[in-house]
Amino acid sequence: xxxxxxxxxxxRPRVLIVGGGFGGLYAARAFRHSAARVTxxxxxxxxxxxxxxxxxxxxTLAPTDITxxxxxxxxxxxxxxxxxxxxxRIDVARRVAVADGGALTIPYDYLILAAGARHxxxxxxxxxxxxxxxxSIEDAIRIRQRVLLAFERAEKAARDDERRRxxxxxxxxxxxxxxxxxxxLPTIARDTLSGDFRRIDTRRARVVLVEGGPRLLAAYPDDLxxxxxxxxxxxxxxxxxxxxxxxxxxxxxxxxxxxxxAATIIWAAGNEASPLGASLGVPLDRVGRVIVNAxxxxxxxxxxxxxxxxxxxxxxxxxxxxxxPAAIQSGPVAAANVKRLIAxxxxxxxxxxxxxxxxxxxxxxxxxxxxxxxxxxxxxxWLWLFIHIMYLAGFRNRASVLVEWGYAFFTYQRGSRLxxxxxxxxxxxxxx
Amino acid sequence: xxxxxxxxxxxRPRVLIVGGGFGGLYAARAFRHSAARVTxxxxxxxxxxxxxxxxxxxxTLAPTDITxxxxxxxxxxxxxxxxxxxxxRIDVARRVAVADGGALTIPYDYLILAAGARHxxxxxxxxxxxxxxxxSIEDAIRIRQRVLLAFERAEKAARDDERRRxxxxxxxxxxxxxxxxxxxLPTIARDTLSGDFRRIDTRRARVVLVEGGPRLLAAYPDDLxxxxxxxxxxxxxxxxxxxxxxxxxxxxxxxxxxxxxAATIIWAAGNEASPLGASLGVPLDRVGRVIVNAxxxxxxxxxxxxxxxxxxxxxxxxxxxxxxPAAIQSGPVAAANVKRLIAxxxxxxxxxxxxxxxxxxxxxxxxxxxxxxxxxxxxxxWLWLFIHIMYLAGFRNRASVLVEWGYAFFTYQRGSRLxxxxxxxxxxxxxx
Numbered sequence: 001x002x003x004x005x006x007x008x009x010x011x012r013p014r015v016l017i018v019g020g021g022f023g024g025l026y027a028a029r030a031f032r033h034s035a036a037r038v039t040x041x042x043x044x045x046x047x048x049x050x051x052x053x054x055x056x057x058x059x060t061l062a063p064t065d066i067t068x069x070x071x072x073x074x075x076x077x078x079x080x081x082x083x084x085x086x087x088x089r090i091d092v093a094r095r096v097a098v099a100d101g102g103a104l105t106i107p108y109d110y111l112i113l114a115a116g117a118r119h120x121x122x123x124x125x126x127x128x129x130x131x132x133x134x135x136s137i138e139d140a141i142r143i144r145q146r147v148l149l150a151f152e153r154a155e156k157a158a159r160d161d162e163r164r165r166x167x168x169x170x171x172x173x174x175x176x177x178x179x180x181x182x183x184x185l186p187t188i189a190r191d192t193l194s195g196d197f198r199r200i201d202t203r204r205a206r207v208v209l210v211e212g213g214p215r216l217l218a219a220y221p222d223d224l225x226x227x228x229x230x231x232x233x234x235x236x237x238x239x240x241x242x243x244x245x246x247x248x249x250x251x252x253x254x255x256x257x258x259x260x261x262a263a264t265i266i267w268a269a270g271n272e273a274s275p276l277g278a279s280l281g282v283p284l285d286r287v288g289r290v291i292v293n294a295x296x297x298x299x300x301x302x303x304x305x306x307x308x309x310x311x312x313x314x315x316x317x318x319x320x321x322x323x324x325p326a327a328i329q330s331g332p333v334a335a336a337n338v339k340r341l342i343a344x345x346x347x348x349x350x351x352x353x354x355x356x357x358x359x360x361x362x363x364x365x366x367x368x369x370x371x372x373x374x375x376x377x378x379x380x381x382w383l384w385l386f387i388h389i390m391y392l393a394g395f396r397n398r399a400s401v402l403v404e405w406g407y408a409f410f411t412y413q414r415g416s417r418l419x420x421x422x423x424x425x426x427x428x429x430x431x432x
Numbered sequence: 433x434x435x436x437x438x439x440x441x442x443x444r445p446r447v448l449i450v451g452g453g454f455g456g457l458y459a460a461r462a463f464r465h466s467a468a469r470v471t472x473x474x475x476x477x478x479x480x481x482x483x484x485x486x487x488x489x490x491x492t493l494a495p496t497d498i499t500x501x502x503x504x505x506x507x508x509x510x511x512x513x514x515x516x517x518x519x520x521r522i523d524v525a526r527r528v529a530v531a532d533g534g535a536l537t538i539p540y541d542y543l544i545l546a547a548g549a550r551h552x553x554x555x556x557x558x559x560x561x562x563x564x565x566x567x568s569i570e571d572a573i574r575i576r577q578r579v580l581l582a583f584e585r586a587e588k589a590a591r592d593d594e595r596r597r598x599x600x601x602x603x604x605x606x607x608x609x610x611x612x613x614x615x616x617l618p619t620i621a622r623d624t625l626s627g628d629f630r631r632i633d634t635r636r637a638r639v640v641l642v643e644g645g646p647r648l649l650a651a652y653p654d655d656l657x658x659x660x661x662x663x664x665x666x667x668x669x670x671x672x673x674x675x676x677x678x679x680x681x682x683x684x685x686x687x688x689x690x691x692x693x694a695a696t697i698i699w700a701a702g703n704e705a706s707p708l709g710a711s712l713g714v715p716l717d718r719v720g721r722v723i724v725n726a727x728x729x730x731x732x733x734x735x736x737x738x739x740x741x742x743x744x745x746x747x748x749x750x751x752x753x754x755x756x757p758a759a760i761q762s763g764p765v766a767a768a769n770v771k772r773l774i775a776x777x778x779x780x781x782x783x784x785x786x787x788x789x790x791x792x793x794x795x796x797x798x799x800x801x802x803x804x805x806x807x808x809x810x811x812x813x814w815l816w817l818f819i820h821i822m823y824l825a826g827f828r829n830r831a832s833v834l835v836e837w838g839y840a841f842f843t844y845q846r847g848s849r850l851x852x853x854x855x856x857x858x859x860x861x862x863x864x
Contacts, residue, residue: 045584045851064494069849071628081630084584104588138852152477152516156536196503198513417501419477420570 012037012079013342015335016097016108018087018276020047020070022324023114023308027331032077034339039106041099043086045069048137051324051388054177056140057266058184059148059192059417063137087115089279092301110303110338113276114331117289117309117322119173120270127248131267134177143266145419147185150263151193152419154200167205168262170253172245173269174211175218176359179228181266182209183362186235191363192417207237208262210255212244212269217367219321220357224367227376231361245269271322273310280304285312289322294349296334303341305334315352325355328391358384444469444511445774448529448540450519450708452479452502454756455546455740459763464509466771471538473531475518477501480569483756483820486609488572489698490616491580491624491849495569519547521711524733542735542770545708546763549721549741549754551605552702559680563699566609575698577851579617582695583625584851586632599637600694602685604677605701606643607650608791611660613698614641615794618667623795624849639669640694642687644676644701649799651753652789656799659808663793677701703754705742712736717744721754726781728766735773737766747784757787760823790816 013036017024020042031038046067055061071082083106085099090111097106119133132142147169154166169185171178189205196202209216209232215225216232216239229239243256253260273288282298283291289312292298296305296313307313308327313320320326330350337347356370358380366380375383445468449456452474463470478499487493503514515538517531522543529538551565564574579601586598601617603610621637628634641648641664647657648664648671661671675688685692705720714730715723721744724730728737728745739745740759745752752758762782769779788802790812798812807815 045580045849062494062496063852064496064850067850069628072849075628081587082628083588084581085588100588137850141852148477149516155513156515156517156532196501196507196514417477417504418496418499418569420495420573 013109014039014107015110015112015338016041016106017112017114018042018090018097019114019116019274019308019310020044020082021050021114021116021308022327023116023310023331024112025070025073025331026328027112027114027307027335028074028077028080030332030335031080031339034079034342036079036110036338036342038077038080039108040070040074040080040082041085041087041097041106042070042082043084044136045071045084046137047073049388049391050135051391053134053137053140054180054184056137057134057143057147057181058188059144060184060188062418063141067137087276090276090304092280092304095303110341111305112331112334112338113280113290113304113306113310114308114327115274115276115310116327117271117273117287119267120272120287121267122270124248127267130250131172131248131253131265133267134181143264146264148417148419151189151197151200151202151205153263155197157200163200164206165251165261166263167200167202168208168260169205169264169266170208170210170260170262171266171268172210172248172253172255173267174209174213174216174239174241175268176357178209178211178266178268179216179232180360181268182207182232182237182239183235183360183365186237187362206262207235208240208260209237210240210243210245210253212242214242216241217357217359220359220367221369221374224357224369224374224376228359228361228367231365231367231376235362277306277310280306295337295347296330296350297337297347302347303338305337307331307334313350313352315350320350320352323357324391326352329353358387360384445541446471446539447542447544447770448473448538449544449546450474450522450529451546451548451740451742452476452514453482453546453548453740454759455548455742455763456544457502457505457763458760459544459546459739459767460506460509460512462764462767463512463771466511466774468511468542468770468774470509470512471540472502472506472512472514473517473519473529473538474502474514475516476568477503477516478569479505481820481823482567483823485566485569485572486612486616488569489566489575489579489613490620491576492616492620494850495573499569519708522708522736524712524736527735542773543737544763544766544770545712545722545736545738545742546740546759547706547708547742548759549703549705549719551699552704552719553680553699554677554702556680559699562682563604563680563685563697565699566613575696578696580849580851583621583629583632583634583637585695587629589632595632596638597683597693598695599632599634600640600692601637601696601698602640602642602692602694603698603700604642604680604685604687605699606641606645606648606671606673607700608789610641610643610698610700611648611664612792613700614639614664614669614671615667615792615797618669619794638694639667640672640692641669642672642675642677642685644674646674648673649789649791652791652799653801653806656789656801656806656808660791660793660799663797663799663808667794709738709742712738727769727779728762728782729769729779734779735770737769739763739766745782745784747782752782752784755789756823758784761785790819792816 015036015038017040049066052066087097087099118135121127157163185207189202193202217225245255247254277290290306291312307330309322333350358368360366366384368375368380447468447470449472481498484498519529519531550567553559589595617639621634625634649657677687679686709722722738723744739762741754765782790800792798798816799808800812
């Protein structure tokens with residue numbers, strides 16, 4: 001163990017942070033003036049700005065616009081190193097993380113787990129190939145390729161029924177991800193692509209959003225759910241509420257007694273935390289999240305913390321939602337508690353500051369809640385833009401980010417429409 | 433057949449252009465005021481600005497910076513459509529192109545083949561997996577991923593010999609592609625990456641450039657070859673001239689009696705034209721290029737033209753080199769000849785205007801020849817910059833291109849370092 005004892009400075013304490021997303025990155029940044037030695041491990045080399053992931057998936061932004069190498073973001077922290085490795089389990093007794101099939105073991109004095117969550121298929125993992133989800137940049141590239149190829153194939157299609165199927169897009173899940181994807185698809189079909197094709201009318205693309213519950217954006221207030229639905233329908237999206245998906249196969253979705261054929265099916269439903277939490281040997285909630293104490297540590301191991309989407313956190317007696325601000329806030333709180341432990345002080349509980357909800361609908365509208373204030377339409381969209389620029393700019397020069405993002409958003413449509421691998425049957429659907 | 437006969441306007445003539453690279457794209461643009469119906473077919477969805485491909489491969493530019501959808505570039509030409517399909521053979525007797533495994537047949541009245549060329553492995557196609565080439569954006573992404581992963585693995589490496597192997601990069605082929613790649617690798621290792629790693633010193637990366645002949649840039653004047661070699665050696669590159677590669681396997685290159693171990697081997701040698709030319713049934717040259725007449729048509733079929741890297745063209749009695757300006761010039765000449773045939777006029781021969789040679793060495797130097805004028809060093813680099821901006825801007829607003837490219841070149845280093853797929857054994861090595 002590192003730290004100060006009886007006035008004698010021992011070896012510097014080692015802090016291991018697993019995950020370079022919002023939780024892990026903001027936690028790491030909190031150590032920048034610390035004497036601790038910090039190691040950040042992620043199986044990807046990049047930090048991903050997830051709120052804009054749906055734009056990469058709909059060819060509006062390029063993947064490089066919303067990612068940055070983790071080691072570049074932390075380059076100025078001399079006490080911090082970054083390793084690209086896949087942590088498979090945590091040995092809490094020996095205080096080591098085991099990665100890369102056992103090839104790499106990383107000892108720690110303090111651990112912050114921020115490995116996130118992904119979508120889930122309600123017990124049908126075999127649906128994933130037919131209906132890819134949207135959690136990583138790889139997912140976004142795959143979806144973008146499928147969407148663009150659907151239009152390319154439709155342009156070549158010899159038969160009407162084939163063309164209709166190719167121009168039908170189904171999105172499963174009416175949460176923010178599904179709603180944002182559903183809003184962008186008709187937007188790019190109409191604004192971006194319509195002049196570029198000769199044989200097909202891209203505006204005739206059919207987008208169907210399927211949601212099992214009675215409302216879109218279930219976590220939002222009723223009036224904003226309704227505003228979102230109306231805005232989507234104004235864009236031509238067919239919204240199916242109270243419609244549970246019963247079967248998914250390649251090109252087919254069965255839901256609410258209806259059989260829908262579509263070349264492109266996108267999964268934006270369900271939630272399950274990283275399996276890494278299971279290796280801690282402590283209770284998990286229904287979706288696999290680690291149930292943490294008020295100070296974000298786990299029962300029986302005050303030196304181990306879990307934050308962000310991977311944790312089931314409670315604040316002021318209420319569960320904390322799995323949203324970006326929660327990850328951004330909990331990371332530094334866990335880091336502060338680690339620093340208190342190092343200094344021999346008591347830890348403090350996490351107090352979540354609910355900054356509201358925000359989802360875009362198409363290119364120029366959004367729905368937003370800030371405290372009790374509900375906003376929808378174009379005004380909400382400008383608020384969304386401002387907030388995301390401020391968050392993106394946490395690491396970068398604000399003016400340059402604004403220019404770059406603005407330019408990317410309004411003009412890179414063309415550049416982000418790259419399909420980088422050829423449409424070979426069975427080939428991994430990767431694009432850039 | 434289309435055209436005007438006895439004062440009666442027949443059906444509009446159909447022009448098929450195979451390939452959306454420099455040759456095909458510039459040929460298509462030449463038809464913008466024509467009455468012909470033009471179809472451009474490419475197996476990719478994008479046009480690639482190849483001169484900057486080595487920058488995408490060395491994580492200096494993002495792939496989306498140097499590509500644009502072909503159908504977007506041609507969107508304003510009402511008479512022109514774009515299909516994404518792979519043409520497998522041409523039936524010159526029936527005047528159809530057969531694509532997508534026979535699923536698509538495209539009839540034509542006039543054909544312009546611009547399917548380009550790729551690198552070759554001197555009769556060892558099995559070397560390709562171990563030593564990928566650089567011709568497409570997919571290639572650039574694959575190389576970039578290997579380069580970035582090599583540094584990531586080196587950071588994790590437990591043993592010195594493993595680290596050395598991971599930090600060794602071999603490039604085979606001392607033409608412009610190899611020289612440009614060889615110049616960029618130490619540049620990114622030193623300028624871009626060096627502050628981001630803790631356990632390795634990226635400046636100790638070893639770059640070896642292997643060339644079978646006595647000079648780098650064999651097509652350039654002697655003094656420029658020498659300037660290139662000196663500049664590369666000043667960057668720390670080990671240049672091996674008169675060194676033929678005898679064997680390539682995963683992680684190993686045997687050349688000139690030496691055995692070199694490197695995690696990353698890049699192939700930038702050899703040349704072979706698209707196999708599509710073989711289906712024309714006319715003589716090909718040693719590297720598979722179609723030997724064309726002075727007006728770029730093929731023997732026996734005045735309605736079929738071949739341009740760019742896929743053609744063995746002659747101008748003023750001298751062979752035309754397989755360089756970008758030759759493709760850019762020959763495309764419109766073939767198009768002009770098609771228009772003359774439609775109007776019942778005689779065709780004209782292709783006159784190649786040799787605009788010189790240009791290759792960069794690292795980030796701030798270049799070697800260039802313009803006519804008899806030889807330039808090297810920083811001045812040549814600025815000329816290179818100017819020329820590429822002007823060419824890139826052929827389709828786009830110049831000011832925005834300059835801003836975008838400049839920003840990309842100087843700052844996107846971070847953005848273009850994205851590895852989009854996880855490093856799984858056997859997985860396709862794709863990154864963004």
